[in-house]
Amino acid sequence: MEWTEETISRLKELWAEGLSTAEIGRRLSITKNAVVGKAHRLGLPPRPSPIRRGVKKPEAEGAKPSVATSAPAAEPAAKTDAVDATPEAAPIAAKPEPAAPTPTPAPVTPAPAAVQPKPVKVEKPVAPRAPAKPKPVPQRISDPEPQKRRGPSCCWPIGDPGTPGFHFCGAVPLPGKPYCAEHAQIAYVKLRDRRDNVA
DNA sequence: CCCTGATTCGC
DNA sequence: GCGAATCAGG
Secondary structure, three states: OOOOHHHHHHHHHHHHOOOOOOHHHHHHHHHHHHHHHHHHHHHHOOOOOOOOOOOOOOOOOOOOOOOOOOOOOOOOOOOOOOOOHHHHHOOOOOOOOOOOOOHHHHOOOOOOOOOOOOOOOOOOOOOHHHHOOOOOOOOOOOOOOOOOOOOOOOOOOOOOOOOOEEEEEEOOOOOOOOOOOHHHHOOOOOOOOOOOOOO
């Protein structure tokens, strides 16, 4: 597998999209092992895995005289009076999205309170799949000359992965988004009519 | 059995 | 670095 910037970014996108490793693999025409392997190497944020491989299987060890007696006593009174100044506490960073207006799928939460963009992923692959099923018409709603640039390109799938005609939109994506304006609209389902979100 | 992701390990 | 094999939980 040739991991070019192209494929890597694609992997990252799909990974961030929340697709399963197998699904990503299908889309990139590689195995899920390759996906998860690469993802791991890239240090991509692990997604909820169905298992926890904490237990080691009985293997010939011999070595490992357990030098360090492990880190014992971890400040048991660490949170004595600390009423916790960081209620947010986002242990797992979702996406280091810089300078992103976060027009992202805001939770429909009608509560006008403080709807902060938490690491919660609300957007499901509701979009990336949709175009694959219903024949996406080759509508030239986007730039008449896509894939002409080298920068980021809309990765909206056109056609079925694995088939000869499959390709990505390739139009100029919105800042901070993997899709172009047109596809972003359908990619990010509008929960509350946000015609002014994307800027 | 199918799915999932994680880790291991030969290459 | 790569990914098949393997592990392991749902």
